[in-house]
Amino acid sequence: MAIAEKLASQQKSISVAEFFEKNKHLLGFDSPTRGIITTIKEAIDNSLDACEEAEVLPDIWVSITKLTKETIRIAVEDNGPGIVPDNVPYVFGKLLYGSRFHQIRQSRGQQGIGISAAVLFAQLTTGVPARVISRTGADKPAYLFDLMIRTEKNEPEIIRKEEYNWDRTHGTRIELEFTGSLAAKRRLIDYLKYTAVVNPHARIQADIDGEWHSFERVSDEIIVSPQAIAPHPYGIEFGTLKRMAAISKDNVHEFLITGFSRVGLKSADQMLKIAGIKGTRKAKGLSSEHLKTLLAAMQEVDVPPPPASLCLSPITEEMIVQGLEKEFELDFVKARTRKAQVFSGHPFIVEAAIGYGGKLDQEGQALLLRFANRVPLLYQQGACAVTNAIAGINWRSYNISQQSLPIGPILLLVHVASTNVPFTSESKDAIAAIPEIEKEITLALQDLGRELKNFINKRDRNKLAEDRARAVCSIIPDIATKVAEIVELPPPDISPIEGQIMRRVVAKKKTEDGMVGVSVTNYTRKPIEVMVYSLSEDNQEEAVPKPDFIDVIGSEFNAVWRITIEPESAWKATYPGKGRGTIDIRGVDEKMKVVVDLDGIY
Amino acid sequence: MAIAEKLASQQKSISVAEFFEKNKHLLGFDSPTRGIITTIKEAIDNSLDACEEAEVLPDIWVSITKLTKETIRIAVEDNGPGIVPDNVPYVFGKLLYGSRFHQIRQSRGQQGIGISAAVLFAQLTTGVPARVISRTGADKPAYLFDLMIRTEKNEPEIIRKEEYNWDRTHGTRIELEFTGSLAAKRRLIDYLKYTAVVNPHARIQADIDGEWHSFERVSDEIIVSPQAIAPHPYGIEFGTLKRMAAISKDNVHEFLITGFSRVGLKSADQMLKIAGIKGTRKAKGLSSEHLKTLLAAMQEVDVPPPPASLCLSPITEEMIVQGLEKEFELDFVKARTRKAQVFSGHPFIVEAAIGYGGKLDQEGQALLLRFANRVPLLYQQGACAVTNAIAGINWRSYNISQQSLPIGPILLLVHVASTNVPFTSESKDAIAAIPEIEKEITLALQDLGRELKNFINKRDRNKLAEDRARAVCSIIPDIATKVAEIVELPPPDISPIEGQIMRRVVAKKKTEDGMVGVSVTNYTRKPIEVMVYSLSEDNQEEAVPKPDFIDVIGSEFNAVWRITIEPESAWKATYPGKGRGTIDIRGVDEKMKVVVDLDGIY
Known part of the structure; x- marks a missing residue:
């Protein structure tokens, strides 16, 4: 069949940049409206992550300028640690390049795709290179780069690189020009507002085409970047174990203790005993069969859950309540931070809050605020585990009407913090339906639902009692006057x-x-x-x-x-x-x- | 700030295989249950695409064997054109490698990810290499390969390659072993059934752990692979135009005519006139500014929509009705194939069908069958434009109760065929909310909804009339007898x-x-x-x-x-x-x- 040769001639390798250029909607660049929000989100995510890593209180400045009817210039600048000049082209000009991909800890960015995708989107729609200015300290010069991405190779192309006279001592600034529309300005402002709610240590100031929005920090406590931990023995796949063993220089016993989270001398001994492998053997030398037996043994030994307190950074109940009260002036608000749990070996913490009344819309569906690793999720609400879990709760049992989501002046906030948030796509819009996560969300909200029910009941009871009392009091003066007339006395003090x-x-x-x-x-x-x-x-x-x-x-x-x-x-x-x-x-x-x-x- | 240097030391490039290994849920490998279905789907997609390209009636054989409590072996074999031995390692052992990525035409696979992701999933969970046997013709030997993927490089690793004595003259067979569960067997059988419905020319036989399922072809008409077309001027982005111009050897006039779909002499002239560019200039030499002007001019000239009949392959109303009747024995079934439309320059056709009664569940939500490019979509129903569009229709106006989706013994089938189906993720579970596509789905279903209403009304009217008639008839004999008694005659023939x-x-x-x-x-x-x-x-x-x-x-x-x-x-x-x-x-x-x-x- 000559057809096979014909087909073979068409088969070729595709660069990841080509792939995402064609499938840019997967990264949240489906439309000019959304492109702006995604770009700002990716830039701010990076800024906040970098500031936490450098233990700096984030000061982020955003500017959006309409250049023509269809083109927009975005600039995002931070006071973070800056990026060393050699790495700038890769951080911004190569997809799948970053520092956090292999680290097991909570961070906003993980994949090394986001900001380079924004650069790709800019060059695709306007052809204008991205401008990056970065400085790593007062004793170092700032550098200015104009960058593009060689799509077919997924490699950066440096159009210009020069020293730059910058008044900042450290920080990074990115400027992008692309086809965009400010039609979703409301959503953009919401994004900034919600980001401020869950990042009370950050100051974010935004000039949105002449409109000034400022979100002051409400806490001066520096958020320290969570620490990376080793993988947990319950969450490891065979292929990963094999790769880890192949590059290990230790014997198996040491390999288990140093390579895995929560494995100590005793549990390592137990694992090796069950697997029937000598601890003194080199991990590197183990056959596939041995590794399979070892992996099975690792699942059998009791090991404490991963050290969530090290690698995760929940917002805390107090900060959530404070943030919500500031923005929504609620009649009722309560938050819950659940204990850390594990899915497939990845630790996670669910936090939730319910707000009621105040400035919330009296009618219609509840306002749902979803967050993952302190980042607001704005799209794909219907595809999200959070929405699933909420729709699965019987809100009527808390005296709240429901049409899939609860109805009324209700705000539901859910934050999922994890070393590996299972998003349904690279655009990180929705959390996948992991049963362990949905269960935690459900438990947190049911708990809060009961409190809300008490609040509403009490308020209703109070209102009812007051209505009754008012009715009674309204006839007392007449009765008193009547009685006084009959007994011929002046009316008494009622x-x-x-x-x-x-x-x-x-x-x-x-x-x-x-x-x-x-x-x-x-x-x-x-x-x-x-x-x-x-x-x-x-x-x-x-x-x-x-x-x-x-x-x-x-x-x-x-x-x-x-x-x-x-x-x-x-x-x-x-x-x-x-x-x-x-x-x-x-x-x-x-x-x-x-x-x-x-x-x-x- | 020394922190920047510390961070720099952690920054590195991530291979696309590493990325998808970590984010395997994006490709539909979130769970052992789903892994099987995704693997079979990817293999069958490839087989059907290859058979169409070779103009062969597809004969596909699937085998699923439970090896241990947790491990499964899957084999999928086809009678397609086979793959030349040099390319086999790349097709199965390298992500983002394929023939259809750059072609503008309807095909099931596009990204060159699917089947290699299955290989990756197999080696991650069991470490067993994928086995591939392929033969391109009776005059060529078959080859057997054992393959793995070097994850950190995204390159194939050939564990074994040898000539193989195969009784097939052409075709491909893949065997994979991975951690899997048959818990979703029902869904797997549904997948095969639905695939058969929209591929009436294919014979699919499956041995699911000893259970035999056979789906015979209902049509002997070979489906010819749609032809690739050039990009349409209305769907081109600046970056793509720039890249096309850069590799062109033609002058701008020829470049417009040969490079783009539906651009003829006259429209090319008009475009150049509006842009103020001489047609004799080399396309390669145009500056960014010139290209921007040209792109704007290309949008202004009237150009017919892309030639959908060449590049798309709808199932047709007749085939849809035939397929549904065979599987569901419906009381009512109608299908619509809409005219081709365009979104962002990509042609697409929406087909829809409504079935009623028969073997369908009398209560509960309508059964929704979603298809994209003849592939059933089984997951993420809630995130799909199809579901959106259906929920947006007022079904009550067709006398059908509704709770988001319609309720009752109703089947809704929607097929979206396009040169570029906008999926919400690489796992191709759901179609993104593109307004043009949702509109077409809505129009098709509204049209069918009216027909269903007529059918139900008529049936109800008939039933009502019959009930009344029955009531009248039940008293006629008594009346006749009574009257006969009075007039003293024998009872008449009623x-x-x-x-x-x-x-x-x-x-x-x-x-x-x-x-x-x-x-x-x-x-x-x-x-x-x-x-x-x-x-x-x-x-x-x-x-x-x-x-x-x-x-x-x-x-x-x-x-x-x-x-x-x-x-x-x-x-x-x-x-x-x-x-x-x-x-x-x-x-x-x-x-x-x-x-x-x-x-x-x-």
């Missing part, structure tokens, strides 16, 4: 009854036989601390108990008591006088307070 | 009334005064063709009209008339005789037929 029914704090003044009585009754269920003010022409120096202090204001005396009153209790002061003037209390909500001057009633 | 109300075909025999009358009345709304049988001791040779033939059976005569009766019309035959015997009609549904022998009534 404020204590109202106060009691409505659970208020009632302050009262009444003068009888030359003695003025000032009382405060706490009908609420909590102790209160209040200041009682009595402004009067009567000199109150002889009051019992004695006022904490008295101001003289013209011809009037302002007596002040600072008192604590237990629930369902009353406090009273008396002094001789005519009872003119006014009283007031401070320290309770205005809505909770009833002030009655009975001297004024008759 | 069969014509029943037949009329129920829209039946009524055959009647009645003998009076030595004359036998056999009549057939068609109360339905359609003309009928029936055979009337009259079995009797009377010799019916003198019947008017004359019977078409008469059989003598013992002492009886069986007269047969073949007649057509218009709606609401009657046919009658008479002959002299005693009227004994029976009559019957054939050619109408049993449920539609009423036979009344009035000779037997009295």
Whole structure:
């Protein structure tokens, strides 16, 4: 069949840059609208990662300029450690080049694809080289590069390289020009906002075509980059074990201890015993059959989970709550940071939060904020394990209506931190449906759902009780008047009854036989601390108990008591006088307070 | 900052094989369950593509054998054109190597990743090399290879290569051993079934761990591989234009005509005029600025859409209906093949079908069959443009209940054929949300939805009318008896009334005064063709009209008339005789037929 030869002549190797140029949507460059967001995201991810590695508080500056109807210039600049000049062309001009791919620890970037893909997208759409300026310290010059990617080779092409007079002592700046549209500006601002929420140590300032957006840091605590750990014996595949053994110089016993996380002397002994391999043999010399037996043995021995506290960096409940309150002014917000768990040997931590009320949309589906390794996920919500898990929860059992997602003024935040977040594509939009991860998300949200239910129930109960009380109180004056008419007495003071029914704090003044009585009754269920003010022409120096202090204001005396009153209790002061003037209390909500001057009633 | 040097020391290049080994879920190898399906899919895709290229009717043989509790051996063998021995190691042992990446035409495989990823997955999980046997013709020897991939280089490693005594004259066989589970056997069989539905020219036979599944071809028509076309001027990016110009030897005028699809002399002239570029200049010599102007000009000139009929291969409405009827025995099925459309310069065709009733599940969500370039899509339904489009249609307007997807015994099939199907990931599970594609899917399904509505309405109307008629008929005998009593006559023959109300075909025999009358009345709304049988001791040779033939059976005569009766019309035959015997009609549904022998009534 001559056809085979014909086909053979067409078969050839494709460079990874060619592949991703053709499949640029896989990297989040499907459209000019999305291209901007992806580019900014990749640049900021790199900046934040680099700052953490250098233990610097990140200061990131973003600029987006519309050049023509269709072209945009983006610049992102940071105060990170900078990149040594020899490596700059590779970091920005070669896909699959980076420092974090082989490291087992939480980081935003991992694949060494993102920012070079942005460079590729720029040269594909406008042909303009990427400009990079970087400086690694005050004692080093800054360098400026104009870079392109030789697509068919996936290698950088240096168009220009020169020393540059830069006022920064360290940092990196990238400038890109590409076909883009600001149609999704709202989403871009959301991205910056959400990034700020989960990176409270970062300051991000953005000039979006003349519109200034600033996100100040809310924490001055430097986030230290998580440490890389060795692979865990439960998460290793045969091929990886084989490769590790092939380059090892140790004997098998040492190889197990130094090569793997959480394997100590004792567990290494056990593994070797089960596998029937002598610990003194060189790891390099083990046959495939031996390695298979060893791998099986490694799964059988009890080994603690990977040291998540070293390699992961959760946001923490406090920081999540703080961030959400700042942005959404919620009536209710709670967060949970779950304990670290493991899937396929990769440690991960799920954090979640539920917010309610405040500025949230009263109707429609819940607002869902998804994060992975402190990076907001903006696209492919429907394909994400987070969405799956949320839709799988029976929200109705928390008195929340649901149509796949919960409905109402609800915000759901989920953060998955892992040494290896299983994204469904290189564009890192959605987390794959890993059962262990979905389970953790579910547990965290169910826990928070119960708290939200309590909050809503209590609020509803309070509202119901108050409505009832209000109804009762509205007829009391009529009843009192009627009764007074019948018994032919003046209408009684009904404020204590109202106060009691409505659970208020009632302050009262009444003068009888030359003695003025000032009382405060706490009908609420909590102790209160209040200041009682009595402004009067009567000199109150002889009051019992004695006022904490008295101001003289013209011809009037302002007596002040600072008192604590237990629930369902009353406090009273008396002094001789005519009872003119006014009283007031401070320290309770205005809505909770009833002030009655009975001297004024008759 | 010494940190930059420290970071630099960690920065390095990652091979694409390393990348996909770590991110194997991107290629559909997330789990042992899925690994099997992905492997079989990739192998079958390659076989079908190769057979089409060689214009051979595909004969594919699949074998899955459980070796241990966790390991599986898969073999897939085809009668394709084979692969020349020099290329075998690259086709199976190097990612991003193939013949179809740069060709603009519909094909199943495009990226040159799939089958080598399966080899990578096998060596990662079991370390066993892939075995490939291939032969390109009867006059050539077959070769056997044992292959691995050097992950860190993404290069093949030939463990063994030898001539092999193979009974096939041409074809390819691949054998892989990996960690796998048959837990998703049902889905695997579905995959094979659906593949057969959209590849009616293929025979697929599978031995799934001892269980034999055979899918015979339903069409002997060879599917000719679509032809590759040149890129369309509307779908070209600046970077691609620049690269094309750089390797061109033509002047710009020739470059436009030969380099692009649908650009003729006239449109090339127009483009050059708008761009202000002389056609005689060498394309290679154009500056970036010139190329930008030219690209803009190319978008302004009217050019017909790309020649979809050459480069695309739709399944056709007839073949879809045939395939679905065979597998699902539906009460209703219709298909639509839409006209070719274009997104970003890539031609595509949407085909859709709706099936109803039959063997489909009466409750729950519609069964959704998604296909891209004749390949079934089994995962990530929620992330797919097809699902999006379906959920976006208001099915209630077709009297179909809906909960995101339609509910009921409904099957929806959608096939997207394109020179560049925009998948959301390399695993090719879901089609990205391209507005042009979603629109076509929506239009096709709305059109079919209207037809389904008509079908259901008619069926419901028929059912309702029948229910009413049945109610009326159930009281007619009582009325007839009552009336007969009152007027003191024998009860009348009510069969014509029943037949009329129920829209039946009524055959009647009645003998009076030595004359036998056999009549057939068609109360339905359609003309009928029936055979009337009259079995009797009377010799019916003198019947008017004359019977078409008469059989003598013992002492009886069986007269047969073949007649057509218009709606609401009657046919009658008479002959002299005693009227004994029976009559019957054939050619109408049993449920539609009423036979009344009035000779037997009295």
